[in-house]
Amino acid sequence: MPFALLKYGLSRCHPAREEIPQTPELKPSYDVVIIGAGGHGVSLAYYLAKNHGINNVAVLDKGYLGGGNTARNTTVIRSNYITSDSIQFYAKSMRLYESLANELDYNLMYSRRGQITLSHSDGVSRALRLRADSGTFHGECNEILDRKQIKELVPTLNLDIEGHPILCGLWHPDAATARHDAVAWGYAIRACERGVELHQRTQVTGFKVEGNKVVGVETNRGTIAAGQVVQCVAGMSSIVADMAGIKLPIRTYPLQAMVTQPLKPFLDPMVSSTAMHCYISQSGRGELVIGGGSDPYELYNTRSTLDMKESLAASALEMFPFIGDLKILRQWAGITDMTPDYSPIMGTSPLDNYWLDAGWGTWGFKSTPASGYYMAQTVANQVMPDMIKPFALDRFYKYKLVNEMGATAASH
Template sequence: MVFALLKYGFSRRYPERDEIPRTPDLQSHYDVVIIGGGGHGASLAYHLAKHHGITNVAILEKGYLGGGNTARNTTVIRSNYTDQRSIRFYANALRLYESLANELDYNMMYSRRGQLTLSHSDGVSRSLRLRADAGVFCGEANEIVDRQQIRSLVPSLNVDIKGMPILCGLWHPSAAIARHDAVVWGYAIRACERGVELHQRTEVLGMEVSGDRVTRLRTNRGDVSAGTVVQCVAGYSSVVAKMAGLKLPIRSYPLQAMVTHPVKPFLDPMVSSTALHCYVSQSARGELVIGGGSDPYELYNTRSTLELKESLAASALEMFPFIGELKILRQWAGITDMTPDYSPIMGQGPLSNYWLDAGWGTWGFKATPASGFFLAKAISENRIPDEIRPFQLSRFHSFDLVNEMGATAASH
């Protein structure tokens, strides 16, 4: 195997494929400039080009493609939320994910696993039943399962955790995982094939605003103007919006996760515990992916901490005591941009040509196909589709909030 790889690497007959175009020269004007080269930015560019014929588009990414929060999540895809407006939106994303590999002709390593959310108290059991009923009402597969059914779904799970035995669970069979970097690569490759320009290592340093429009963006590679500007920058949403003179109802917190070294497959569903604030899944490579809640303080930093590593390890061991000898391979953090109601901000901002894709908190990866699809439709038609109308910034003035604070056992 080693010699075969060396032979392939040194052979002139098999040159390196250059699917993602090299960064071109920055033009002086684009019809649409997308700030942020993550999953949402690439998805938006692809849908603008494919469905609406808008190809004079530039994606400006200060680092490398998919190197921000897209590269720092735990790849969970689901639609078992609490508010019917959220359920319907994420159900759209889930359906789009199911056919995404075929649409982009790119292997997403999509795998339907199912998600099991555990209850350790009567109060949580009641809230899970409400979530199950809300999902069923919207046509999504959700059900409450008892201890015996939980044992059948996850035989290796410790259902008699000392002091907090598992009472029941919310089973969401359509939940899945996908390869996070493959998603952004697939979207970017197909968008660039249609004429979109991807500008890596291109950081937006400031904006010029005249009246109710952003007239110019200042970058480290020169200035550029645009008919429409869209920000898709995840954890730095408040920082970039401030350049346009906007103050968003967003606070940013680090979100940490870690993986163990690979072991033989034993865990198919994703398992979340409400009391332990921890979730565990097993990747296609056999690693145990372990995550939990956001850090309790605001910080623009992607450092990892020993404190959270110990907390996650302790919680995972309560659920799966036999994993105590596994070694932690790596630990990482992203930056989550949290809104007061734990739901995103999508749509036109106070400026007439400035659009927002922000406030996703820990839900961003799940929404990638749907956010690009519906926001592209909104921009091209200059009309907000019903699917994203509830998530406009104006809801914080009208107090018509989409409360998803209780939509998960941990931040994922």
């Protein structure tokens, strides 16, 4: 078998198919310039071309396709949020995810797993019951499980953690996972098939602003004219917006995670603990994916730290004591763009033709389809759809916040 694979790989009769085109030369102008080739940027490009017939689009990225936070998350997809605005938005994203592999004709390794958020105190239990009722009101599947039901769902879970016994849990059966980079690849491939241009290694260095519009996007490969500009740059949101003279209420924090060596499957649902500030899931390869809260300091850096590794390992061991002998395979970090109310900023900006897709913090991956879908409507029609109006930048001036602080046990 190894020799057959080697022979096939070296054969000129069977070259690898290049589904993602090579970076072309920049054209003088585009109808839409999208900054950021992560999941949000390429999903926006795809829906602009597919749903609105706008394909004179350039997607620019200083790195490579899906190389930022899209490649640095823990692949959780869910809708069990607090506010009605968020529940409805993320529910739409979940529905799009369910059929996305078929739509893109690309294997996203989508897997419905369910998520249980554990409570260790009476206060958290009341909050989880409220979230369950809110989700049910909007047609989403959420219920409260008692200790016996939790043990039946996750037999290996330690219910009697010293000092933090588990009282109940919020069960969200529709929660799922998907391969994060495959989502970006699938959207990019289908967008490029419809005429969109993907420009990797193309860094935006500034903007030419005349009056109240951006008339040019300056890059390391030259300046291009743009009818509309959209920024989808995750942790770099405030920096890119500042180039256009826009101040955003965003601060950037590192977010770390790690995976262990693989072992026999034992954990189907994703488990999240409020007291432990830790969540755990098991990948299709058997690895335990372990994550927690954001680092408590601002930093534009994706390095990992020993103290976070120790903290995550200690919390994971409290919940699953038998995993103590597992080795950690790798650890990584992303940079998250956090807003004061833990909700995103979508839609209009102070400039007439500059659109924002920012402030996702730790919710970015799960929102990828819905963000692209509704931002495409916004750019194409120059009007924000009702679904995303609550997430507009001006909510901070009007003090109409969409407060999702505490929407989960940890930052994911």
